[in-house]
Amino acid sequence: MEHIVIIGNGISGVTAARHIRKLSDKNITIISAESDYFFSRTALMYVYLGHMKFEHTQPYENWFWEKNRINLKKGFVKSIETKNKTLHFVDGNHLQYDKLIIATGSKPNKFGWPGQDLKGVQGLYHKQDLDNLEIYAPNNKVCKRAVIVGGGLIGIELAEMLNSRKIPVTFLVRESSFWNGVLPEGESEMINRHIKNHHIDLRLGVNLKENISDKNGKVKSVIVAETGETIDCDLVGLTAGVSPNINFIKSSDINTNRGVLVNRFLETNIKDVYAIGDCAEQKEAIGQRRPIEAVWYTGRMMGETVAQTICGNKMEYNPGHWFNSAKFLDIEYQTYGWVFSKPRENEAHFHWKHEDDTKCITICYDTNTNQFLGINTFGIRMRHEVFDRWLTEKQDVDYVINNLSEANFDPEFYKRFEKDIQILYRNQLQTAQI
Numbered sequence: 400m401e402h403i404v405i406i407g408n409g410i411s412g413v414t415a416a417r418h419i420r421k422l423s424d425k426n427i428t429i430i431s432a433e434s435d436y437f438f439s440r441t442a443l444m445y446v447y448l449g450h451m452k453f454e455h456t457q458p459y460e461n462w463f464w465e466k467n468r469i470n471l472k473k474g475f476v477k478s479i480e481t482k483n484k485t486l487h488f489v490d491g492n493h494l495q496y497d498k499l500i501i502a503t504g505s506k507p508n509k510f511g512w513p514g515q516d517l518k519g520v521q522g523l524y525h526k527q528d529l530d531n532l533e534i535y536a537p538n539n540k541v542c543k544r545a546v547i548v549g550g551g552l553i554g555i556e557l558a559e560m561l562n563s564r565k566i567p568v569t570f571l572v573r574e575s576s577f578w579n580g581v582l583p584e585g586e587s588e589m590i591n592r593h594i595k596n597h598h599i600d601l602r603l604g605v606n607l608k609e610n611i612s613d614k615n616g617k618v619k620s621v622i623v624a625e626t627g628e629t630i631d632c633d634l635v636g637l638t639a640g641v642s643p644n645i646n647f648i649k650s651s652d653i654n655t656n657r658g659v660l661v662n663r664f665l666e667t668n669i670k671d672v673y674a675i676g677d678c679a680e681q682k683e684a685i686g687q688r689r690p691i692e693a694v695w696y697t698g699r700m701m702g703e704t705v706a707q708t709i710c711g712n713k714m715e716y717n718p719g720h721w722f723n724s725a726k727f728l729d730i731e732y733q734t735y736g737w738v739f740s741k742p743r744e745n746e747a748h749f750h751w752k753h754e755d756d757t758k759c760i761t762i763c764y765d766t767n768t769n770q771f772l773g774i775n776t777f778g779i780r781m782r783h784e785v786f787d788r789w790l791t792e793k794q795d796v797d798y799v800i801n802n803l804s805e806a807n808f809d810p811e812f813y814k815r816f817e818k819d820i821q822i823l824y825r826n827q828l829q830t831a832q833i
């Protein structure tokens with residue numbers, strides 16, 4: 400029986416295993432160095448917030464794996480020998496495969512800051528990071544202040560977590576406005592104000608210079624590069640992005656760049672070796688998508704796709720229209736299609752913001768054809784399937800504005816804003832035409 404070995408028990412590796420089992424009788428092994436069972440990484444924050452126990456982040460009961468004949472192996476793969484199809488583990492063990500799926504996810508970026516490996520300096524990615532948070536920041540007696548370095552989706556989650564335990568937070572963000580490499584100006588500025596309203600000490604346009612150690616090798620302060628200021632703290636959260644967790648692959652003959660390079664079939668340069676999820680890098684980007692996409696649903700889609708190929712139904716990875724969602728403290732964010740931080744050539748943005756400063760939308764459209772290209776919504780929940788359909792149908796922006804209530808999750812609630820948005824849109828359009 401063919402042996403399929405998957406390195407990584409995250410969403411992409413586990414989805415691949417489940418679908419291979421649905422489609423075949425192959426022998427399947429999943430390897431992880433992190434946890435005994437698959438858990439939802441996106442739910443880690445809710446454990447610290449006290450909304451759920453860690454066990455509740457595990458989507459499958461522990462008996463699921465044996466019942467479905469999926470072998471789980473705990474261990475850290477040190478190297479891959481593709482010539483004889485062998486994995487080597489740090490503990491000296493090895494394992495043969497017939498086909499290998501690399502699904503090793505990401506790791507938090509560290510940019511060589513002095514003191515980046517001190518106790519109390521950590522990312523928020525692995526289960527061990529959650530355990531360390533409970534050691535270094537269980538409450539505001541042990542942790543009198545935390546400093547978070549890097550403003551993105553994980554940084555804001557960590558700020559919310561620490562804030563929930565009343566730990567004062569200083570947030571060092573390199574950009575001049577929060578996440579403004581991704582968000583248009585109006586949205587990014589609204590989020591700046593929202594963060595500050597939560598009494599988080601947001602510092603824009605600054606970088607970490609170094610982490611200073613106490614006599615026990617634990618962080619006691621940081622120094623801000625631009626100002627030289629020393630900020631006393633008991634925890635430093637490094638959340639300046641993530642990158643593919645593939646150092647151990649560099650010594651093999653599998654081609655890598657930032658991630659493991661794959662074609663549209665998720666195949667690497669080596670026969671019978673595939674890569675999926677956060678660690679995979681498309682050799683040629685798909686449409687306007689980034690070659691590496693560190694999001695949950697693309698990992699799941701890649702897992703499903705590679706399972707088809709491995710089971711004899713060769714399939715291209717086709718992620719469809721881009722979408723994503725996240726939360727900035729109390730404000731939910733969704734995006735469908737493409738809304739770049741600044742309109743590109745022949746694009747324009749229509750932006751509406753509610754006077755309470757917690758709800759806004761930005762719609763991007765083509766100025767030549769009026770085609771709707773994408774929408775960002777904050778504080779208003781939209782229906783994925785409606786925007787997905789409108790993008791496929793290439794609807795124009797007037798149609799989208801006039802039918803926004805169809806896309807809204809709660810049309811009754813939404814009625815209050817719809818008119819407002821339509822009036823602003825007409826006013827702006829008329830001004831533009833004059």
Ligand SMILES: Cc1cc2nc3c(=O)[nH]c(=O)nc-3n(C[C@H](O)[C@H](O)[C@H](O)COP(=O)(O)OP(=O)(O)OC[C@H]3O[C@@H](n4cnc5c(N)ncnc54)[C@H](O)[C@@H]3O)c2cc1C
Nearest residue numbers: 407409410411432433440475476503504676677693694695
């Ligand atoms: C705090 C947080 C919040 C997030 N929130 C969202 C969200 O709201 N929406 C969203 O779309 N995405 C979110 N993400 C991103 C999302 O979680 C990832 O895109 C997804 O988990 C990646 O899945 P994966 O299967 O590719 O890899 P992973 O989940 O990283 O799994 C890879 C596994 O492989 C193991 N591994 C790596 N190397 C080895 C080795 N050499 N030997 C053995 N095992 C190894 C790792 O330890 C890990 O267990 C969030 C991420 C974090 C950290």
